[in-house]
Amino acid sequence: MARLKWLMAVLPVAFFLLVMTMAVSAQEEIPDPYAGLENLFSWQDETAITAGGELYKQACLGCHGLDGSNLSGSDFSAADYPQKLENRANFYFWILSAGALERGMPGYKSSLAEEERWQMITYLHSLGAVPEEIPETIVTEPAEVTPGTPEVTPGTPEVVIEEKENILKLIAPGEIISGQPVLLTAYLWDGEEKPIADATVEFFIRVDFFATDDVKIGETKTDDEGKAVIEYSPRLSGDLEIVARYETVETVTALYAAATGEPLYKTEAGLHLPAPGTEIFIGPPSSLGIDESGSAPTSAFRLPGGVVSWLLILVGGVALIWATYLYVMYQVFVIPIRREIKDTNTRLIPLIGMAAILGVAAVLMTMLLTGPYSQFHLF
Amino acid sequence: MRARAFETRYERLERTALSPLSQTGTGYYIFVLVLLAVVGFGAYAYVVQLRQGLVVTGMNDGVFWGFYIGNFVFFLGIAMAGTVISAVLRITHAGWRTPITRMAEIITVSALMVGGLMPVIDLGRPDRVWHIITYGRFQSAIMWDIIVITTYLAGSLIYLYLPLIPDFAIMRDKLARGASALQHKVYTFLAVGWRHTPDRHWRLEKGIGIMALAIIPMAVLTHTVASFIFSWMMRPGWNSTIFGIYFVIGAIFSGIATIIIVMAVLRKFLHLEEYLTERHFRNLSYLLLTMLFFYLYLVVTEYLTVGYNLKTEEKHLLEILILGKNAVWFWFYIIGGMLIPTVLLVFRKGPVIPRIVSASILITVAMWIKRFVIVVPPLQVPMMPFEVGNYTPTWIEWSITVGSFAAFMLIFAILVKLVPMISIWEMAEEIEPEATSLTEETPERDFAFTGKKGS
Numbered sequence: 128m129a130r131l132k133w134l135m136a137v138l139p140v141a142f143f144l145l146v147m148t149m150a151v152s153a154q155e156e157i158p159d160p161y162a163g164l165e166n167l168f169s170w171q172d173e174t175a176i177t178a179g180g181e182l183y184k185q186a187c188l189g190c191h192g193l194d195g196s197n198l199s200g201s202d203f204s205a206a207d208y209p210q211k212l213e214n215r216a217n218f219y220f221w222i223l224s225a226g227a228l229e230r231g232m233p234g235y236k237s238s239l240a241e242e243e244r245w246q247m248i249t250y251l252h253s254l255g256a257v258p259e260e261i262p263e264t265i266v267t268e269p270a271e272v273t274p275g276t277p278e279v280t281p282g283t284p285e286v287v288i289e290e291k292e293n294i295l296k297l298i299a300p301g302e303i304i305s306g307q308p309v310l311l312t313a314y315l316w317d318g319e320e321k322p323i324a325d326a327t328v329e330f331f332i333r334v335d336f337f338a339t340d341d342v343k344i345g346e347t348k349t350d351d352e353g354k355a356v357i358e359y360s361p362r363l364s365g366d367l368e369i370v371a372r373y374e375t376v377e378t379v380t381a382l383y384a385a386a387t388g389e390p391l392y393k394t395e396a397g398l399h400l401p402a403p404g405t406e407i408f409i410g411p412p413s414s415l416g417i418d419e420s421g422s423a424p425t426s427a428f429r430l431p432g433g434v435v436s437w438l439l440i441l442v443g444g445v446a447l448i449w450a451t452y453l454y455v456m457y458q459v460f461v462i463p464i465r466r467e468i469k470d471t472n473t474r475l476i477p478l479i480g481m482a483a484i485l486g487v488a489a490v491l492m493t494m495l496l497t498g499p500y501s502q503f504h505l506f
Numbered sequence: 507m508r509a510r511a512f513e514t515r516y517e518r519l520e521r522t523a524l525s526p527l528s529q530t531g532t533g534y535y536i537f538v539l540v541l542l543a544v545v546g547f548g549a550y551a552y553v554v555q556l557r558q559g560l561v562v563t564g565m566n567d568g569v570f571w572g573f574y575i576g577n578f579v580f581f582l583g584i585a586m587a588g589t590v591i592s593a594v595l596r597i598t599h600a601g602w603r604t605p606i607t608r609m610a611e612i613i614t615v616s617a618l619m620v621g622g623l624m625p626v627i628d629l630g631r632p633d634r635v636w637h638i639i640t641y642g643r644f645q646s647a648i649m650w651d652i653i654v655i656t657t658y659l660a661g662s663l664i665y666l667y668l669p670l671i672p673d674f675a676i677m678r679d680k681l682a683r684g685a686s687a688l689q690h691k692v693y694t695f696l697a698v699g700w701r702h703t704p705d706r707h708w709r710l711e712k713g714i715g716i717m718a719l720a721i722i723p724m725a726v727l728t729h730t731v732a733s734f735i736f737s738w739m740m741r742p743g744w745n746s747t748i749f750g751i752y753f754v755i756g757a758i759f760s761g762i763a764t765i766i767i768v769m770a771v772l773r774k775f776l777h778l779e780e781y782l783t784e785r786h787f788r789n790l791s792y793l794l795l796t797m798l799f800f801y802l803y804l805v806v807t808e809y810l811t812v813g814y815n816l817k818t819e820e821k822h823l824l825e826i827l828i829l830g831k832n833a834v835w836f837w838f839y840i841i842g843g844m845l846i847p848t849v850l851l852v853f854r855k856g857p858v859i860p861r862i863v864s865a866s867i868l869i870t871v872a873m874w875i876k877r878f879v880i881v882v883p884p885l886q887v888p889m890m891p892f893e894v895g896n897y898t899p900t901w902i903e904w905s906i907t908v909g910s911f912a913a914f915m916l917i918f919a920i921l922v923k924l925v926p927m928i929s930i931w932e933m934a935e936e937i938e939p940e941a942t943s944l945t946e947e948t949p950e951r952d953f954a955f956t957g958k959k960g961s
Binding site: 473 | 709
């Protein structure tokens with residue numbers, strides 16, 4: 128009966144939420160494998176909560192924050208959140224499993240077992256119910272402290288006094304596709320779990336090529352929340368280890384990059400040089416791409432003006448040299464002095480020469496200029 | 507020949523240079539007839555090819571280029587050097603160039619005329635040359651080739667014609683009596699009313715100067731674009747960035763050798779010993795040797811680069827070049843075209859001119875073979891999983907090739923009778939300071955060029 132009472136109380140809210148979510152997006156209708164699922168654990172299962180907490184630190188903390196309140200859209204610390212979870216556990220389980228990429232939420236169904244995901248849901252339930260639970264320790268792997276005294280900034284003596292290890296946390300989606308960009312997020316706190324802003328965090332990929340070494344893939348500065356995000360497109364596939372490092376603290380996270388079997392670099396035809404405005408192109412657009420049949424690129428170097436630029440260069444070159452010829456022939460033309468021309472028109476030969484120069488130049492330039500228009504039948 | 511006790515240097519020059527135009531021996535006619543017969547036989551072979559198609563040649567699906575394209579590159583090479591030598595020597599004011607330039611320019615024009623025909627002969631349907639104009643893609647190297655060759659030929663003709671104008675004027679005035687009315691008329695037209703006045707001289711020199719500057723990049727472009735036709739293809743032995751400069755240096759190299767041969771022949775038959783001295787041969791031989799070393803350097807660089815990483819198809823190419831079916835050609839070119847000429851040019855033993863000329867003949871033959879080695883062996887590398895790489899030139903190709911060389915000589919033989927082979931007015935400018943007798947008789951500078959009527 129108590130359960131029914133609960134249900135009676137919650138039903139209008141649930142209905143309202145359902146209508147809202149359906150109205151917002153038809154996608155939020157819970158799809159088949161998730162519809163009707165229930166939490167494997169009791170909401171108060173301490174073992175599940177502890178296990179879920181550990182998983183939360185690894186997978187969720189980076190975005191959602193220590194207390195789950197980082198993202199206002201899904202604030203786990205909100206008072207009504209446990210209730211929501213209880214009402215539509217399978218909905219949240221679905222989101223956790225399949226992700227909601229349009230909102231930046233990755234799916235965990237391939238990296239976490241069903242049991243683990245339910246443990247995490249159970250842990251989320253505890254976040255709202257228990258006032259401010261902060262994890263005691265964050266799993267970090269402090270790197271070996273480099274020999275020599277650490278750099279001490281005179282202006283901030285507290286840091287030296289505290290001597291607490293900074294905390295660095297690295298978040299990456301568990302499973303990605305090789306060649307596609309992913310966001311790697313690192314969080315940096317000081318020993319008192321306050322975010323460190325404006326600190327440079329370096330990102331590495333651990334590469335095993337005869338010897339294991341970290342290859343730097345980028346670095347960026349943390350924001351006010353101690354968050355540092357880089358975009359990275361792994362070129363390797365399989366199990367990858369991504370390392371984030373700040374001074375002497377480093378943390379490692381695993382990433383599985385699925386190979387697609389496609390080349391990582393796809394190119395359009397030709398080398399596209401940067402240009403203001405759009406490229407002028409004569410001919411069908413299909414000739415700009417390299418499709419399966421591998422049609423030939425229009426030109427290797429796609430100049431800012433497109434085909435027109437090439438034509439101008441070629442026509443300009445031809446025009447320049449033939450204009451030079453014309454000028455030289457004109458010099459010959461003015462050699463005979465008019466009053467000396469008697470029975471023979473001595474200007475005839477240079478005149479023929481100039482006409483020939485103009486004629487041939489016209490043919491050559493027409494040949495060039497009509498070139499792009501003469502090929503439509505091939506496409 | 508005018509027998510005179512007293513003859514100035516200028517008069518002797520004029521007489522020597524103009525005598526071939528008015529006096530023709532039987533030997534000349536026989537020579538021209540032989541050339542005509544050879545050209546005629548080549549033309550017959552071409553007619554056979556036209557009627558039956560390219561199947562009568564040794565070319566096939568795999569080796570789609572053969573002698574014709576080799577000839578094309580060879581003649582283009584000769585053409586380049588002629589004008590470049592002339593223009594470079596003119597721009598640098600090399601005094602010894604004067605008797606050489608005319609011949610070099612004629613070599614360019616006749617070689618371009620013959621070489622330009624070669625790609626057309628290479629076509630099974632030459633009537634479709636027109637399609638390049640109507641359907642040509644400007645992205646295609648063949649289109650660029652047509653443009654640069656046309657432009658280069660036009661420039662070479664102008665560059666040949668300009669320094670001929672004062673000589674045409676001399677002929678107009680000197681040959682007035684002996685020649686027919688038509689001949690006189692033609693020379694009058696061609697001389698463009700030339701009188702040797704400073705302002706006309708200035709205009710002419712200006713034109714020549716501009717053309718000399720313009721023709722050098724045109725010559726380089728012509729050969730570079732010809733090399734693009736090869737290097738833009740993904741073939742072992744062709745797809746190389748070195749090809750542009752490789753062709754240009756090769757062209758200058760073979761061109762200088764050709765100039766030396768032409769000089770030697772004309773010197774003998776036109777009695778130009780006074781003007782083409784050992785000094786000219788020696789100077790050109792230094793240029794020749796420099797180009798030989800340049801070319802050797804490029805050859806070594808090219809083969810060492812592909813030989814070092816030895817990709818499968820490159821290995822196949824090097825095998826058929828060095829050991830396989832093209833080894834004879836390859837080694838003839840290395841030994842006959844590079845090593846022996848180096849010995850001949852470096853160790854200066856024996857008579858100068860025969861030594862240099864024999865080196866030049868070896869180089870010219872070897873460079874023709876080198877073009878064959880560039881064109882054919884890369885096509886014999888099987889890029890498809892079946893054997894395609896065989897090429898044996900047929901009698902058609904041999905006849906047309908020999909005919910094209912005969913045509914080159916024929917153009918020369920005809921031009922020998924139409925224009926003086928050394929530039930009279932430019933030579934006169936050189937000997938003028940020495941020839942005091944000239945200036946004593948007539949204070950006017952005009953004298954030498956208008957001629958002495960009635961002398």
